[in-house]
Amino acid sequence: MLEQAVKTEELLKVENLKKYYPIRGGVFGGITGSVKAVDDVSFTVRKGETFSLVGESGCGKSTTGMCLARLVDPSSGKIYLNNANIHEANKSALKQYRRNIQIIFQDPYSSLNPKLTIRKILSEPLLINGYGSKLEIENRVLSLLEMVGLGSQHMDRYPHEFSGGQRQRIGIARAISLNPDIIICDEPVSALDVSIQSQLLNLLKDLQEEFGLTYIFISHDLSVVEHISDRVAVMYLGKIVEMGTTKEIFESPKHPYTRALLSSVPIANPKTKLMRKRIILEGDVPSPKNPPPGCSFHTRCPFKTEICEKSIPSEFQINKEHSVSCHLVENGAIF
Numbered sequence: 001m002l003e004q005a006v007k008t009e010e011l012l013k014v015e016n017l018k019k020y021y022p023i024r025g026g027v028f029g030g031i032t033g034s035v036k037a038v039d040d041v042s043f044t045v046r047k048g049e050t051f052s053l054v055g056e057s058g059c060g061k062s063t064t065g066m067c068l069a070r071l072v073d074p075s076s077g078k079i080y081l082n083n084a085n086i087h088e089a090n091k092s093a094l095k096q097y098r099r100n101i102q103i104i105f106q107d108p109y110s111s112l113n114p115k116l117t118i119r120k121i122l123s124e125p126l127l128i129n130g131y132g133s134k135l136e137i138e139n140r141v142l143s144l145l146e147m148v149g150l151g152s153q154h155m156d157r158y159p160h161e162f163s164g165g166q167r168q169r170i171g172i173a174r175a176i177s178l179n180p181d182i183i184i185c186d187e188p189v190s191a192l193d194v195s196i197q198s199q200l201l202n203l204l205k206d207l208q209e210e211f212g213l214t215y216i217f218i219s220h221d222l223s224v225v226e227h228i229s230d231r232v233a234v235m236y237l238g239k240i241v242e243m244g245t246t247k248e249i250f251e252s253p254k255h256p257y258t259r260a261l262l263s264s265v266p267i268a269n270p271k272t273k274l275m276r277k278r279i280i281l282e283g284d285v286p287s288p289k290n291p292p293p294g295c296s297f298h299t300r301c302p303f304k305t306e307i308c309e310k311s312i313p314s315e316f317q318i319n320k321e322h323s324v325s326c327h328l329v330e331n332g333a334i335f
Contacts, residue, residue, distance in 0.1 A: 011214055012045040012068070012182060017077035019063050023289065036288045037063040038074075039238035045182065050208070050215040052225045052246075054261070055235035056285060061218045062106075064235075065184045068216065069103045070094070081181065099129055102175040106187040108167035112159040118145070118170055119155040125177050144173040148203060165196035169203070176207060185217045189224065201228055222265045226250050231321070234258045237296040238288055244322035254324045256301050257281075295327065303328050 018041075020034040038060045045051045053061040067074045070086070079086045086097055105111035112121060122141045131137055142152055148169040159167055168188060175183050185204070189197040205228065207213055219225050225232060226246060233243040234255065242255040253259045260279040281300045286292050292299050298308040307327050316330040317323050327333075 009047040010044050011047040011082065012216075013078075013080040013083075014044070014068070015042050015078040015080075017041045017064065017067060017079070018075045019060075019067055019072065020075045033289055036238050036291060038067065039288075039291070041077075041235075041238070041240055043233055043240065043243060045214060045216060046230075047181075047214055048208070048212050049230040050217050050228050052217040052219065052229040052232045053235055054219060054222060054225050054232060056261075057220060058285065058288070059235040060238040060288075061235050062186055065103065065186050065216060065218050068182075069101050069184055070098060071103070099178050100181040101184065102178065102180040102182075103184040103186060104168070104171050104175045104188045107191055108164050108171055109159075109191075111171055112167055114159050117156050117158055121159075121170065122174055122177060125174065129178055131178075140177070144177055145170075147176070147207065148173045164192050165200065168192065168200055172200070172203065172207070176211070176213070179211070180213075182214045182216060185215055185219075187219050187221075190219065190221060197224065204228065222250075222261060234261065237286060237291055239296055239325070241297065241326070242324045244318075248322045252322075254318065254322075254329045255297075255326050256303055256328075257297050295325075303333070305333070 017038055018036075019038040020036055022031045023033040023035060024030065025032040041060075041064060043051070053064060055061050063072070066072045068079060081097060081100060084093070084097075086094070089097060116124075119141060122144055123137050126132075126137045126140060131140060141155065145151060145154060150166065150169060150173075154162075154166075159170070162170070171188070188204075189200050192200065201224065204215065208215065215228075217225065217228060229246045231243070231245050232249045233240045234249070234257065235241070236257050242249065242253065242258045249258065250262065253262055260281050263277065263279040282302075283300045286296070286299055292309075294310045295301070295304070295308045295313050298304040301308065305327065311327065313325045313327045313330065315323050315325050318329075
């Protein structure tokens with residue numbers, strides 16, 4: 001009951017988030033258009049849960065994470081952390097916000113400074129945020145390494161002396177060093193071997209249980225998402241098209257795009273594989289420079305109707321946890 005109560009407490013709220021990148025051209029380099037990387041995204045993240053963003057490459061999930069971490073500034077929209085509006089925050093409050101939202105990057109090879117030892121890499125955020133004395137910082141660094149399965153013998157080594165899995169462990173240690181409210185995991189295991197992936201996923205889950213961490217997990221690997229997530233949001237061309245609990249999304253998907261994604265997940269059991277129909281979408285993902293009118297998925301949807309080509313679907317609430325943006329589901333044409 002305690003775990004259930006924790007996961008109903010709203011920690012982060014995102015309203016109508018947009019990130020447009022201007023396109024410049026012409027003789028004077030004026031703005032001729034924009035790339036709509038994230039287009040009107042809204043969701044909430046609850047304390048202690050793992051909320052996943054999934055979709056094809058280029059759907060805007062990583063850009064959403066960058067906006068939340070304020071590594072890039074959103075074009076518009078609102079982000080609330082613990083009911084505080086980040087866009088109204090002063091410089092001091094924004095520094096605290098960045099401390100409370102940390103990120104684990106996708107590539108363990110480029111996310112660590114090759115010129116610094118692990119001691120300095122993990123000490124730097126503690127020094128910047130005034131963690132404590134030199135001895136306290138030293139003890140904290142050692143404690144962080146032990147939390148992620150490393151030890152004191154690794155403190156004075158450089159990143160090139162570690163394997164990819166070990167480097168990502170160091171990235172995880174850096175992310176949890178300041179006891180953040182939320183950690184954004186931007187495809188943290190996609191560059192690693194499958195055996196190492198399972199080790200790191202189990203490490204993330206163990207740390208979450210021990211310290212009550214909240215994750216925003218970004219991935220295109222649906223088998224990984226199913227293993228680690230509490231709730232899932234499916235993105236397509238900068239928009240969220242379906243959102244719900246992991247069980248609802250994987251066992252009862254409603255949006256045609258979600259169904260197509262799930263049908264592409266490899267299945268080891270040959271008997272189960274024969275029972276499932278593979279959905280192959282025709283055509284390519286439209287360009288975010290010039291998204292189609294109406295439903296963004298209608299150019300590839302096998303069930304599209306005339307209204308799909310003209311009108312943008314609103315969010316339709318199937319139940320308290322499950323929502324979908326699809327005219328056909330809303331009208332009862334497919335379920």
